[in-house]
Amino acid sequence: MSDRPSLLDELRAQYEAARQSPHEHADVPGFQAIDAQLRKAFRWLEKAVAYLDGLKPPIEHRFDLGHGLVFESPRLGRAYVGQHERRIVGFPVVDEINIYYEITAAKPLTVEVAFGGEASVEKTLDEAGLQYTSRRM
Numbered sequence: 001m002s003d004r005p006s007l008l009d010e011l012r013a014q015y016e017a018a019r020q021s022p023h024e025h026a027d028v029p030g031f032q033a034i035d036a037q038l039r040k041a042f043r044w045l046e047k048a049v050a051y052l053d054g055l056k057p058p059i060e061h062r063f064d065l066g067h068g069l070v071f072e073s074p075r076l077g078r079a080y081v082g083q084h085e086r087r088i089v090g091f092p093v094v095d096e097i098n099i100y101y102e103i104t105a106a107k108p109l110t111v112e113v114a115f116g117g118e119a120s121v122e123k124t125l126d127e128a129g130l131q132y133t134s135r136r137m
Contacts (some may be wrong), residue, residue, distance in 0.1 A: 031088050038083075038094040046081045049099065053079045059103065065128050067121055069111060077104035 006014075029037075056075050063071040079101035086095040112119050118134065125132050 013093065022086045030093070030096040031038050031093055033058035035091075038097065040082050042081065042094060042097050045097065045099065048103075049079045049081050052076055058106065065124055067124055069121070069124060071105050071109065121134075 053076070056077070058073045058075050060073060063074065065071075079099070082098045082100065083094050084096045084098070085092045085094070111121060118136075122132075122134065
């Protein structure tokens with residue numbers, strides 16, 4: 001028999017060496033510290049979005065969708081912040097923070113389309129995620 005240690009003995013030695021790591025684990029924040037920071041960020045975002053939702057400020061940007069469809073200085077329509085929690089070691093912790101918002105046109109846009117061109121304009125509006133109504137005349 002050889003004096004070489006078995007695979008299991010080698011793995012055990014490597015495991016013990018990794019457990020006795022010289023790095024201090026205290027420099028890594030625990031899940032409770034991270035949760036506290038996420039909850040603080042959520043409260044801040046919730047306040048900021050509530051103020052923006054009340055002000056409905058104009059957005060200094062020109063959205064050109066092509067085909068002559070241009071939105072100048074749209075406004076923030078509606079916005080809110082949400083959070084998702086999950087349990088870690090029996091404690092509810094913030095898992096993710098989501099911001100939802102809608103952008104509205106400053107004034108309604110009217111588009112007159114030549115016969116046969118409706119499909120391409122509707123496709124452009126759908127791809128941009130815009131809500132619209134169409135009327136055929």
